[in-house]
Amino acid sequence: MSNLSNQLVIAERDEVARGIRIMLASPLVHERGAPESFDLVRRRREPIRKWFDYYCGWSLVVEPRLGYARLAKVRPMADASRPPRRHRSGRAPFDRRRYVLLCVAAAELLSVPVTTIGLLADRVTRATATDPVLTAFDASARGERMAFVDAMRMLEHLGSIEVLDGATESFVDSAEAKVLYRVDATLLMRLLSAPTGVSQLAVPVDEVPARFDELLSTVSRERRYGAAAVSEVQHNLWLRHSIFRRLVDDPVVYLDDLTEDERAYLNSPTGRQLLRRAAGEGGFLLEERAEGVLFVDPDGIATDSRFPDDANNAKVAALLLLDGIGSVTTTEQLRLAANELLARFPSWAKGYRGDNGTHALVADALDVLRGFGLVRVADGLVHPLPAAARYAVGSTKESTP
Numbered sequence: 001m002s003n004l005s006n007q008l009v010i011a012e013r014d015e016v017a018r019g020i021r022i023m024l025a026s027p028l029v030h031e032r033g034a035p036e037s038f039d040l041v042r043r044r045r046e047p048i049r050k051w052f053d054y055y056c057g058w059s060l061v062v063e064p065r066l067g068y069a070r071l072a073k074v075r076p077m078a079d080a081s082r083p084p085r086r087h088r089s090g091r092a093p094f095d096r097r098r099y100v101l102l103c104v105a106a107a108e109l110l111s112v113p114v115t116t117i118g119l120l121a122d123r124v125t126r127a128t129a130t131d132p133v134l135t136a137f138d139a140s141a142r143g144e145r146m147a148f149v150d151a152m153r154m155l156e157h158l159g160s161i162e163v164l165d166g167a168t169e170s171f172v173d174s175a176e177a178k179v180l181y182r183v184d185a186t187l188l189m190r191l192l193s194a195p196t197g198v199s200q201l202a203v204p205v206d207e208v209p210a211r212f213d214e215l216l217s218t219v220s221r222e223r224r225y226g227a228a229a230v231s232e233v234q235h236n237l238w239l240r241h242s243i244f245r246r247l248v249d250d251p252v253v254y255l256d257d258l259t260e261d262e263r264a265y266l267n268s269p270t271g272r273q274l275l276r277r278a279a280g281e282g283g284f285l286l287e288e289r290a291e292g293v294l295f296v297d298p299d300g301i302a303t304d305s306r307f308p309d310d311a312n313n314a315k316v317a318a319l320l321l322l323d324g325i326g327s328v329t330t331t332e333q334l335r336l337a338a339n340e341l342l343a344r345f346p347s348w349a350k351g352y353r354g355d356n357g358t359h360a361l362v363a364d365a366l367d368v369l370r371g372f373g374l375v376r377v378a379d380g381l382v383h384p385l386p387a388a389a390r391y392a393v394g395s396t397k398e399s400t401p
Contacts, residue, residue: 012047015040017283019048021302023060023071024248030159030187031067041069055278056248057224057241066186068159072193074220075245087153094150101137102151104128106191109161109183117171117179121148133205139175146172160188194219239265244278247295248302252373252387254292266293291386307372308391313349314364317341321365322374322384322391329382334362 019041022029031038041048045062052058052071062069083093084102094102101124108123109115121139129136138144152168155161166179192198196219203215226234243262246253255263265271275293279286284295284302300306308319317338324337338358342349352361366382369375374388 024302027071055244086150252294318365318368
């Protein structure tokens with residue numbers, strides 16, 4: 001019996017750790033899209049909820065009957081490195097038009113339990129035509145229909161709408177396409193996870209660009225941490241949550257990027273103990289260096305993007321070019337190296353072989369390296385960051401006992 005109890009405890013611990021990493025990779029999990037993941041999170045929702053609340057200050061809502069789990073991740077900073085991407089082969093990020101259509105379509109869907117793509121397009125047309133800021137939606141233009149389809153497919157992916165008949169993609173070829181949707185209004189309301197609703201700001205539209213950072217901070221402000229004169233308990237709570245939010249969301253956390261108070265908390269006995277405990281409970285391997293800390297998921301569950309990875313040419317080029325970056329390298333040197341790569345492998349990266357192809361390949365590779373915290377680019381110079389040493393060729397040495 002004792003052995004069976006131990007096995008059950010180990011199985012529960014492993015499932016909780018897996019559930020934590022599932023929610024980190026996909027903060028919205030719905031039963032139709034990922035039944036096995038949802039079932040695991042549903043069964044282990046209480047310990048998973050406690051982990052996120054204690055370490056990150058994020059709330060997890062699991063609705064077993066409605067079939068979804070939503071992790072409300074809040075970070076008071078703009079991050080353009082993780083945009084929503086189109087559900088097409090190129091996986092291009094959303095542009096401004098697609099963001100607009102996504103928001104307007106979601107707003108219009110709130111009032112209808114069932115609709116067709118044509119009726120919704122008409123509603124979006126009327127809504128944008130009467131708004132003094134937005135460009136009116138024109139369903140007669142193929143480019144507009146394609147942008148609208150990308151927005152709708154994103155809502156499909158999130159589980160907010162379900163296709164009952166037809167195919168959303170057919171609307172690209174014809175505005176007369178017949179597609180029937182069922183709308184999940186409850187899940188639509190869960191998409192926005194900001195503590196303060198944007199509609200509560202009441203800021204004139206023409207002031208938004210100049211005050212964007214201020215407004216972002218306002219909608220992201222969490223009352224649990226208090227106002228300017230916070231107590232020591234609230235301050236320590238904020239330090240814990242701010243550190244662990246970065247650890248689970250960012251590829252690597254450099255000590256130089258933390259505030260003095262955050263570094264002191266992380267290096268304190270309490271901070272070190274929590275660091276190891278959080279990693280163990282979440283199923284992460286803790287990697288500590290003099291320059292920083294990172295959580296490594298040995299199963300690759302907790303991330304939607306990996307490196308190294310041969311999923312696309314930019315990631316392959318990033319890895320190959322990274323090995324040639326010394327203490328400091330110029331972007332022009334990287335372009336020369338990229339030219340050599342293209343010459344050595346004539347059947348590889350065909351999309352980068354036209355005019356300015358080399359420039360585009362290097363730019364995309366650097367975007368990958370920056371996104372994973374491996375380089376910093378300034379004034380045409382590429383500076384490798386400490387984590388880049390993990391991928392150096394021949395850096396592993398054997399020690400003789």
